Amino acid sequence: MLRQALLTAARSGRLKKFVSTMPVSAAIVSRFVAGETADEAVEAARRLIGGGLQVSLDHLGEDTRDREQADRTTQAYVILLERLSHAGLSRGADVSVKLSSIGQALGANGEKIALDNVRTIALAARNAGTTVTFDMEDHASVDSTLSVLQETRRDFPETGAVLQAYLHRTEADCRDLAHEGSRVRLCKGAYDGPPHLAYQKPHDVDLSFVRCLKALMAGQGYPMVATHDPRLIEIAGALAMRHDRSRGSYEFQMLYGIRPDEQRRLASLGDTVRVYVPYGDQWYAYLMRRLAERPANTGFFLRSLLSRT
Numbered sequence: 001m002l003r004q005a006l007l008t009a010a011r012s013g014r015l016k017k018f019v020s021t022m023p024v025s026a027a028i029v030s031r032f033v034a035g036e037t038a039d040e041a042v043e044a045a046r047r048l049i050g051g052g053l054q055v056s057l058d059h060l061g062e063d064t065r066d067r068e069q070a071d072r073t074t075q076a077y078v079i080l081l082e083r084l085s086h087a088g089l090s091r092g093a094d095v096s097v098k099l100s101s102i103g104q105a106l107g108a109n110g111e112k113i114a115l116d117n118v119r120t121i122a123l124a125a126r127n128a129g130t131t132v133t134f135d136m137e138d139h140a141s142v143d144s145t146l147s148v149l150q151e152t153r154r155d156f157p158e159t160g161a162v163l164q165a166y167l168h169r170t171e172a173d174c175r176d177l178a179h180e181g182s183r184v185r186l187c188k189g190a191y192d193g194p195p196h197l198a199y200q201k202p203h204d205v206d207l208s209f210v211r212c213l214k215a216l217m218a219g220q221g222y223p224m225v226a227t228h229d230p231r232l233i234e235i236a237g238a239l240a241m242r243h244d245r246s247r248g249s250y251e252f253q254m255l256y257g258i259r260p261d262e263q264r265r266l267a268s269l270g271d272t273v274r275v276y277v278p279y280g281d282q283w284y285a286y287l288m289r290r291l292a293e294r295p296a297n298t299g300f301f302l303r304s305l306l307s308r309t
């Protein structure tokens, strides 16, 4: 119930207006978000890379309904990539992009606008010596995102995809995308979907995650295992061994601020661990999804809100 309420709150304009006036330094926000500016994101990347981790930086924003905003977000990525390159951090850094933040949601032409913008970002990433990964959003956008991915990969085959185990279709998508050169991040999925499309029980999502992992680990691509779940991390390691994958032929990914000790522990064992680092002033929906995953954080968040009123 609380999860559902928080996911609904993630789309509420009124609540967003209120919560978004909190300074990003409010403890609950800064725990999950690296800052509001590109400089702060680069600084977080420097810290994490210095500690033996890799990063994927996400300029926060989604569901953009305004063409100029979509273009501004595209430019924000270009600037970020230039800064990462100047800071000598590109090798350990990828960028994660939500297509809805760069035009996908702009009506009939949305997909074309997103494709043009993502090509600009992919070129900037290539010039900087790094890569782009498309985040995956709600179930209604999956076909469109995979189609933009296919087009983008014609010129930028290094572009990564995300697949979400909560959807029934994902095991088949994993098999389709488990080919050589294909980078696929597998996550549980941070959205809700109707029962005919999505698993409703957490245990069924976990079972699907394992089936999807098997397909990815057995394939020729580069699996990126995005979870904080200790059991799934263990299973991923065992499957990698079963398929004779060496460390470095797959990676683990976790979110900024979540299980940092586990991130360092895996890296110290020689695993590649990439931390997803969100930054920017559009942190509201991202924060609500993180709270929905772990209701234990919600009390702290509500107290922060009340102390403002």
Ligand SMILES: Cc1cc2nc3c(=O)[nH]c(=O)nc-3n(C[C@H](O)[C@H](O)[C@H](O)COP(=O)(O)OP(=O)(O)OC[C@H]3O[C@@H](n4cnc5c(N)ncnc54)[C@H](O)[C@@H]3O)c2cc1C
Binding pocket: 134, 135, 136, 137, 162, 164, 185, 187, 188, 189, 190, 191, 226, 227, 228, 229, 230, 253, 254, 255, 258, 259, 275, 276, 293, 294
């Ligand atoms: C790198 C990355 C990229 C992602 N990209 C996307 C995307 O593009 N699209 C999308 O829909 N979703 C994305 N997600 C979010 C993902 O789908 C899940 O919503 C989120 O990761 C929580 O799922 P989980 O696998 O960690 O499992 P959960 O079910 O949330 O947690 C499982 C277990 O992990 C442990 N755990 C979790 N959180 C904590 C904590 N704070 N402290 C201690 N232990 C904890 C606990 O043991 C818990 O029982 C991404 C996640 C990651 C890590």
